[in-house]
Amino acid sequence: MKVKQISIFLENKSGRLAQVTRVLGDNNINIRALSIADTTDFGILRLIVNNPDTAYQILKEAGFTVSTTDVIAVEVKDDPGGLAKVLEILQNVSINIEYLYAFLQKATNAALVVFRVEQLDEAIKVLQENNVSILEDSKVYSL
Structure with a gap:
């Protein structure tokens, strides 16, 4: 992850x-x-x-x-408010985002956002519990 x-x-x-x-x-x-x-x-x-x-x-x-x-690479629904939903999940468990940046992936219509957060393992856990797709490193490197 x-x-x-x-x-x-x-x-x-x-x-x-x-x-x-x-x-x-x-x-x-x-x-x-x-x-x-x-x-x-x-x-x-x-x-x-x-x-x-x-x-x-x-x-x-x-x-x-x-x-x-x-860092983690998170698929974000490419709709108005898609990023806000992911950010609110992290906010609700007090995970601070140090920085983020986005890039396009070729495989789907979702946006891909790279997050650097303070509690990386906790962020992965809570995002997965909320059905947010986190890409495996090998998939990100091969995009």
Whole structure:
């Protein structure tokens, strides 16, 4: 149920994002989803890729500051209020969402949302108890 996310610390200067994507592309790593949060001086690039262990190693060897984090990929009904329903389930059990980002999946008409939460195992449990679909890591990596 947990998906491995790659986080890369990047100086906020021209070409750094291109370097990351080139290193990954040259090593046959496919980006499935991404999010970037930036300030004036730096950014944190968060990626879901088809092979996170290899991506981590390659980026480390290329000199990037990189880490991994467990997240969950949740199918959200692609209707008005679909995301609100999932968020309310987590709110009702006081699970804090640190951040989230969405991406499209090719298999269904549902949206896919990546969640980083404080109590990951509890979030998985409560979402499953409320019939919210959480994708297996292998399925997410192969989207």
